[in-house]
Amino acid sequence: MTALQTIKGFADLFEPESTLFTRMEDAARRVFGAYGYKELRTPILEFTELFARSIGTETDVVQKEMYTFPDRKGRSLTMRPEATAGIVRAYIESGLHGRENVSKLFSFGPMFRYERPQKGRMRQFHQLDCECLGAHEPQADTEVVLMLMAFLRELGLKDLAVDLNSLGCRECRPAYKETLTAFLSSLDTGQFCEDCRRRLSTNPLRVLDCKVPGCKAMTENAPRILDHVCGDCKEHFDTVVRLLDTQGVPYTLNPRLVRGLDYYVRTTFEVVSTSIGAQGSVAGGGRYDGLIAQLGGPEVPAIGFACGMERLALLLAQQEHGNEARPDFYIACLDERAPDVAVVAAEALRANGLVGEISFTAKGLKGQMRRASTLGARYCLLLGENELNTQTVAVKNMDGGGQVSIPLATLGDWAEIRHADKEQAHRPGAGPAI
RNA sequence: GCGGAUGUAGCUCAGUUGGCAGAGCACCUGGUUGUGGCCCAGGGGGUCGUGGGUUCAACCCCCAUCAUUCGCCCCA
Numbered sequence: 380m381t382a383l384q385t386i387k388g389f390a391d392l393f394e395p396e397s398t399l400f401t402r403m404e405d406a407a408r409r410v411f412g413a414y415g416y417k418e419l420r421t422p423i424l425e426f427t428e429l430f431a432r433s434i435g436t437e438t439d440v441v442q443k444e445m446y447t448f449p450d451r452k453g454r455s456l457t458m459r460p461e462a463t464a465g466i467v468r469a470y471i472e473s474g475l476h477g478r479e480n481v482s483k484l485f486s487f488g489p490m491f492r493y494e495r496p497q498k499g500r501m502r503q504f505h506q507l508d509c510e511c512l513g514a515h516e517p518q519a520d521t522e523v524v525l526m527l528m529a530f531l532r533e534l535g536l537k538d539l540a541v542d543l544n545s546l547g548c549r550e551c552r553p554a555y556k557e558t559l560t561a562f563l564s565s566l567d568t569g570q571f572c573e574d575c576r577r578r579l580s581t582n583p584l585r586v587l588d589c590k591v592p593g594c595k596a597m598t599e600n601a602p603r604i605l606d607h608v609c610g611d612c613k614e615h616f617d618t619v620v621r622l623l624d625t626q627g628v629p630y631t632l633n634p635r636l637v638r639g640l641d642y643y644v645r646t647t648f649e650v651v652s653t654s655i656g657a658q659g660s661v662a663g664g665g666r667y668d669g670l671i672a673q674l675g676g677p678e679v680p681a682i683g684f685a686c687g688m689e690r691l692a693l694l695l696a697q698q699e700h701g702n703e704a705r706p707d708f709y710i711a712c713l714d715e716r717a718p719d720v721a722v723v724a725a726e727a728l729r730a731n732g733l734v735g736e737i738s739f740t741a742k743g744l745k746g747q748m749r750r751a752s753t754l755g756a757r758y759c760l761l762l763g764e765n766e767l768n769t770q771t772v773a774v775k776n777m778d779g780g781g782q783v784s785i786p787l788a789t790l791g792d793w794a795e796i797r798h799a800d801k802e803q804a805h806r807p808g809a810g811p812a813i
Numbered sequence: 814g815c816g817g818a819u820g821u822a823g824c825u826c827a828g829u830u831g832g833c834a835g836a837g838c839a840c841c842u843g844g845u846u847g848u849g850g851c852c853c854a855g856g857g858g859g860u861c862g863u864g865g866g867u868u869c870a871a872c873c874c875c876c877a878u879c880a881u882u883c884g885c886c887c888c889a
Contacts (some may be wrong), residue, residue, distance in 0.1 A: 494886090497814090684889090761848080
């Protein structure tokens with residue numbers, strides 16, 4: 380029998396990733412909750428039509444990256460490739476728009492895209508998602524960016540850059556598109572890379588986003604969308620930027636920043652890290668005023684963002700390398716009767732706030748000490764023949780201190796003192812407890 | 814979908830021109846050490862990713878395939 384393995388691009392999350400994910404979710408609830416956002420959980424499966432209509436039939440995501448299959452009655456279902464469509468569907472279907480003017484929702488969970496896996500990109504990946512539905516005001520845009528930054532700060536992440544741009548609206552973007560196309564066509568198009576020559580006709584805005592140095596140089600003097608948006612869009616964007624200034628948020632105006640999904644308009648932003656390779660984009664979002672109506676809902680504006688949890692986990696992991704928490708104790712069993720006693724003793728220690736484990740089997744002391752050492756335990760509790768006969772436990776300080784003998788009956792008191800020490804030690808530092 | 818790299822012990826990886834399968838860490842046993850984590854000696858562990866081919870002989874060369882990984886495309 381050959382052993383089974385995970386599906387390509389689907390990962391089992393062990394420590395420390397599993398803990399990092401939990402911490403991100405906790406931080407999200409705290410920070411987003413502070414801005415009045417409520418948690419929403421939508422299904423992983425939706426009718427395929429939802430994504431076709433929202434993301435855009437012509438996009439790569441819909442054309443070749445979705446997990447799509449018929450159910451038992453032949454209806455086409457798709458495992459969600461992103462979160463916004465499902466949230467908007469739920470928003471419309473629940474009639475939430477009729478009960479409140481502005482709805483603020485956040486969500487997190489697995490998404491699915493059939494892509495070639497690489498660093499920070501899985502076929503099953505996870506996103507944190509925030510949507511502010513019903514607000515057209517530029518203050519909503521600013522607050523969403525501020526909230527995203529507050530969330531990343533809460534996680535202790537540094538060295539992140541915010542890129543900002545406006546994509547114009549349905550009124551002014553077509554005109555800019557023409558201006559841009561005219562400019563690009565006037566260049567020596569043969570010098571563009573293969574992809575850009577294709578983009579020229581399919582999606583000229585994407586040419587600005589090309590990473591090939593040659594293409595970048597050629598589009599250096601391309602007309603900037605910010606100089607071509609209509610008065611309303613300009614005013615909207617100016618307000619967003621001015622408010623970010625007052626809050627001291629560092630950002631870069633990036634005229635090349637465009638979005639992959641069709642429904643974005645006006646403000647668009649991205650948070651980038653320079654330290655995780657090619658997949659440096661950690662979060663991205665923007666305004667999508669037309670989407671809700673496009674999906675059969677009311678004419679309601681909205682703005683939101685999605686945050687890639689795998690990429691955040693990469694950043695957190697490299698930032699916290701070597702900061703693993705130490706267990707407080709390890710109980711070494713040196714006698715066959717010891718494991719029984721160890722279970723009870725460990726419970727007494729944990730009841731007083733300590734963290735640690737025991738050896739289930741009795742083995743030689745040398746191996747036990749090695750085990751305690753590799754675990755990084757602060758104290759190694761020895762249960763040998765002598766200790767069992769005298770109803771005591773030998774407690775050895777693994778950090779070079781001495782060793783004391785403690786009656787089993789008073790182990791709880793000892794643990795209480797050690798726990799108090801630990802609390803004291805954690806007070807000044809900002810490190811996570813446990 | 815396209816391109817590069819890598820698959821050898823539980824883990825990290827060496828392996829010369831094609832000539833008996835290796836090290837470190839981990840694990841087990843023994844010795845030593847003041848109650849011991851260091852040190853010393855020994856031991857268990859391998860379909861060399863898989864399937865073909867070339868050869869007297871393949872971890873090594875060739876073909877195929879699977880997997881992992883870094884990029885491209887696309888996206889968070």
